[in-house]
Amino acid sequence: MKKQPSTDARAPHLIELRLWRQFVAVAEELHFSRAAQRLNMTQPPLTQAIAQLEAALGLRLFDRTKRSVQLTAAGAALVPEARDLLARAAALPVFARASADGEAGRLRLAFVSTVGFDVLPRWVRAFREQHPKVQLELIEATGDVQLEALGRGEIDAGFILHSPGFAPPGLACQLIAREALVVALPGQNALAASDTLALKDLLEQPLVIFPRRILPSLYDAIFAMYHAAGHLPRVAQEAIQMQTIVNLVSAGIGVAWVPDSVRQFQRSGVVYREPRLANKGKGQAVPGCETSLVWAAGVASPALLRFMAFAPG
Amino acid sequence: MKKQPSTDARAPHLIELRLWRQFVAVAEELHFSRAAQRLNMTQPPLTQAIAQLEAALGLRLFDRTKRSVQLTAAGAALVPEARDLLARAAALPVFARASADGEAGRLRLAFVSTVGFDVLPRWVRAFREQHPKVQLELIEATGDVQLEALGRGEIDAGFILHSPGFAPPGLACQLIAREALVVALPGQNALAASDTLALKDLLEQPLVIFPRRILPSLYDAIFAMYHAAGHLPRVAQEAIQMQTIVNLVSAGIGVAWVPDSVRQFQRSGVVYREPRLANKGKGQAVPGCETSLVWAAGVASPALLRFMAFAPG
DNA sequence: TAAAAATACTCCATAGGTATTTTAT
């Protein structure tokens, strides 16, 4: 025996848009035949449709006196609501297509504090102008927090600091900016007095440094630099935020190698210097640091692709 | 030959709620079979329905890899929108029933200035508390403007001044308040000096009066009162708003018989008095004036009935 | 090989059609 379509499968008392469309047409024409014409149908099924709608609602929408049709109070109240519903339904396909090609949608972007000063604001402003229907959510977070959030799908992409060559597994990565490291010195440190600074002057200074766990290549590059000069750096303190590193330097805890953009943190008691390396000529240079946009590999949304197309020159 | 249902009659590219419901179910389960179960249907027609929706939109909503189902960017963007649409559609019947019994809806009420001071504010406040979903629109207007607006269906009801016994044609009418007339005197008028005032003192004073066109019975009652005392009143000026009448009295144009509630207009240069009639004992009294709520006969909306139920004792 | 989506078909519920009746102006 064949099971017949279970009646409540079809619609658990959900009134279809068809009925609302027909209702609005009759309400606007106050005339079943004309409304039917407008709907490209004949009058009898329209009469039935309205009857069906009234039955579903359990109330009369029109006062029909064979010769004239008038809205009841409930009917009149429903007209604007029904119209609104239909307008929203009609807008969905448009919105869908806009979402598909990245014109609309939501982008949750995380960023580390250093890009928050210059790169990101300009980028975001330009993007917003061009794509007003994309809703941008910006969250400041450290690199490790961002990577976890990406893994859980809580953000669409993140701006992180990383050193050249480091490729997080499972993530796609686009270079945004490359910058040299500079040294942050406590203002009261004797070295801050002179305008120029050589690597050899720094070798004995205690270091405030980014944890290796987060940015191994930066950590290693700094160690390699000291090593080449015959020294093992003395780490006074690790800190995971540039803000904190600068604060620690300001407190005189030590000196720190930080990306150039950290200079934006104008903090009294801290001076920044570009040190000369002793053997620059021989090809050894101050190590650099890169800011990249990372996202879960293979799931770049159209909106994200649009966003990346705005990458500053 | 029988005409077959014209294809665009059924729906001019309007995607029915059924498809959105099914889409949301699949998006939530990310599993066609489970989603079908939740929808009380089988898997194959659900697969077809999603295919149909995707065809209508012209884009993919799910990445299906036989073994796993994932939302595309467009699909993910659509989920909250579709959910919202469904929620609104589900709310319509509830709203309809609320409108039918007056729990929700819109009430456009006009009122003359005199009720705006005391009666109306208390009434409206009490009603709003009990029926928060009824949207009240209050418009101050003179009686004649209100009657025209009622005729054109621009307001649902109006508070007007009228004299006992006057019944506007085609309108239903409910008495709200009955009040006696008092006399408004210019402050510099000699009569204002004494606390008491008799009708005979007023007979020679020029009158500022409401036009007969608007409120014939009030006009006639005043004339009858003067007549009984053997005088024909001298009309200095007609004015259609109580505000204006009081202003004219203040300017010394004349005295005026106004409803008691007009005393609320505290205007310097105007005093109010309750005159003694010479022959009070014989049954002649100062004429009165009524405030009534009027509405188009036979079309009191449920919300209006609710409103009237709040008439102050 | 098992689980899940896709495909192929069958069927009937119903939206919409035509013909006719009713009723108020």
Next chain:
DNA sequence: ATAAAATACCTATGGAGTATTTTTA
């Protein structure tokens, strides 16, 4: 007499069913 809504009945589209195949983890 006429115009318009209601009623009666018919048709066929398509949504949902069952059975089966395909695919990949």
